[in-house]
Amino acid sequence: MLNLVLSEACNETARIRVMAFKDVAGQKLPEYTPGAHLDFDLGEKGTRSYSLIDWPETDPETYTIAVQREDEGTGGSQAMHNLAVGTVVKVTEPRNDFELSSGAAPVLLLAGGIGVTPLISMATALMQQGRDFQFHYTARSKTLMGFKDQLSDNFEMRLYCDDENPIDLAALMSAQAQGSAMYLCGPKGMIDAARSAATVAGHRDENIHIELFATPEAHSDDTPFEVEIADTGEVFSIPVGKTIIEVLEEAGKDLMYDCQRGDCGICQTDVISGEPDHRDVVLSEADRASGKVMQICVSRAKTSRLVLDL
Numbered sequence: 626m627l628n629l630v631l632s633e634a635c636n637e638t639a640r641i642r643v644m645a646f647k648d649v650a651g652q653k654l655p656e657y658t659p660g661a662h663l664d665f666d667l668g669e670k671g672t673r674s675y676s677l678i679d680w681p682e683t684d685p686e687t688y689t690i691a692v693q694r695e696d697e698g699t700g701g702s703q704a705m706h707n708l709a710v711g712t713v714v715k716v717t718e719p720r721n722d723f724e725l726s727s728g729a730a731p732v733l734l735l736a737g738g739i740g741v742t743p744l745i746s747m748a749t750a751l752m753q754q755g756r757d758f759q760f761h762y763t764a765r766s767k768t769l770m771g772f773k774d775q776l777s778d779n780f781e782m783r784l785y786c787d788d789e790n791p792i793d794l795a796a797l798m799s800a801q802a803q804g805s806a807m808y809l810c811g812p813k814g815m816i817d818a819a820r821s822a823a824t825v826a827g828h829r830d831e832n833i834h835i836e837l838f839a840t841p842e843a844h845s846d847d848t849p850f851e852v853e854i855a856d857t858g859e860v861f862s863i864p865v866g867k868t869i870i871e872v873l874e875e876a877g878k879d880l881m882y883d884c885q886r887g888d889c890g891i892c893q894t895d896v897i898s899g900e901p902d903h904r905d906v907v908l909s910e911a912d913r914a915s916g917k918v919m920q921i922c923v924s925r926a927k928t929s930r931l932v933l934d935l
């Protein structure tokens with residue numbers, strides 16, 4: 626873990642706070658690649674992940690993030706907004722589940738709301754490498770759109786607001802060259818719509834890279850179900866409001882996971898029987914339809930029991 630001190634903070638919009646951190650002992654910070662994030666240890670509020678923002682002029686001795694306050698959330702973003710300059714926090718070294726590929730293919734960056742943050746770092750890298758890219762950014766309204774001036778000053782941007790000039794995803798995707806590498810980051814609704822527009826336009830799934838920017842929400846018709854571990858025959862009850870990972874971890878199981886939003890793919894688990902209720906954005910339509918794998922950080926069950934290869 627790194628010990629970082631909040632060295633500067635300012636409000637970008639009424640809900641977005643930009644925060645800059647330095648090493649508490651003045652040491653050099655570990656390097657990171659575009660799309661990387663930090664996991665902040667917020668004590669009883671748990672862990673929160675925030676993407677690192679790298680502008681062309683960013684000081685390499687600083688980590689910059691942006692936190693959107695979610696008043697309906699569980700308090701993590703509010704805790705981040707309340708941190709005073711000078712506070713020391715514990716943070717993991719940068720990790721990247723949303724890597725920018727190398728290669729000559731044209732790149733499409735598509736951001737929804739605060740999902741713009743990892744794409745800023747990608748745009749900076751693409752510009753410095755002289756690569757061909759387009760950067761499209763959509764938000765519900767102009768007042769909610771963070772960084773619009775700084776983005777327009779640094780990159781050739783296309784900005785869209787739902788209440789003025791909504792984005793036409795079908796037109797956008799059909800205008801992209803086949804083989805383009807696409808990076809989509811934003812809320813689930815935008816990602817689902819963009820991915821299906823890309824598929825309709827003939828783009829292949831392996832060229833579409835996704836990061837979700839929202840904590841998955843419970844559905845009003847969620848029901849409890851059971852998980853059986855195939856190897857041991859142990860059975861666990863998964864109540865409404867808890868994930869498979871949360872229940873199994875409380876029972877002392879050691880599991881691999883990272884994002885807990887259904888977009889990194891690390892917690893993917895083989896399903897031996899039962900029907901998953903997929904809530905992730907990482908599986909392809911074919912994987913989803915097969916019912917043979919699931920992301921146990923967000924997905925639930927359509928049947929009363931799932932037998933998992935854990």
Ligand code: FES
Binds near residue numbers: 882
């Ligand atoms: S932990 Fe990232 S998809 Fe489950």
